[in-house]
Amino acid sequence: MDSYSPARSALLIFDGDCAFCTTSVARMGRILPAMPAAAPYQWTDLASYALTTADAASRVWLVDGGRQYGGAAAVAALLRRQPSPGWRMLGWLGTVPPWSWAASVGYRLVARFRHRLPGGTPACATRPAT
Numbered sequence: 001m002d003s004y005s006p007a008r009s010a011l012l013i014f015d016g017d018c019a020f021c022t023t024s025v026a027r028m029g030r031i032l033p034a035m036p037a038a039a040p041y042q043w044t045d046l047a048s049y050a051l052t053t054a055d056a057a058s059r060v061w062l063v064d065g066g067r068q069y070g071g072a073a074a075v076a077a078l079l080r081r082q083p084s085p086g087w088r089m090l091g092w093l094g095t096v097p098p099w100s101w102a103a104s105v106g107y108r109l110v111a112r113f114r115h116r117l118p119g120g121t122p123a124c125a126t127r128p129a130t
Contacts, residue, residue, distance in 0.1 A: 009036075010064035012078065013049070013056055016040020020114040021060070034081050036062070059111060072100070072107035 015021045017040070029035045041056030049063045059071035062078055069077040072094060079091030093099040110117065 010062060010081070011044075011049070012036050012038040012074070013041050013044055013046075013051070013061040013063065014038060015057060015060075016042045018114060020117050028078070032078070032082055032087065034083055036064075036078070036081070059107075071111070072103040075107065076100075076103065 012025065012035075014025050022040075025038045029038065041051075041053070041061075044056070046053060046056055049061070050068070051061060051063075055061070055070070060074050062069045062074040064077070067077075076091045076094030079087045079094065082088055082091070094103040
């Protein structure tokens with residue numbers, strides 16, 4: 001009998017034009033045993049996930065069934081899905097103040113400066129919202 005695997009039902013949507021994002025998703029795939037399928041938003045039917053291009057360009061998304069998690073919340077949800085208690089604990093901490101505030105600020109800083117981080121390129125720079 002097959003056991004239910006949440007990793008099979010979820011999708012991690014990221015910016016495929018960003019080398020830093022693509023490298024980060026690949027690294028997570030090697031580190032995290034319960035990594036869901038991942039797809040660049042540029043290759044994804046965003047409307048079927050109730051997302052816009054602006055949504056997907058601004059942050060990573062974890063879509064699991066009817067739930068959507070964006071940015072730091074997506075990372076926390078991804079960690080909560082892991083079999084290891086240590087990863088799950090980090091994921092739960094990412095949802096509880098003041099840790100969630102720190103995670104949110106940290107995520108925004110990484111997203112804003114991803115073009116300057118190792119593996120980043122000028123194509124990784126986020127565009128200001130219009």
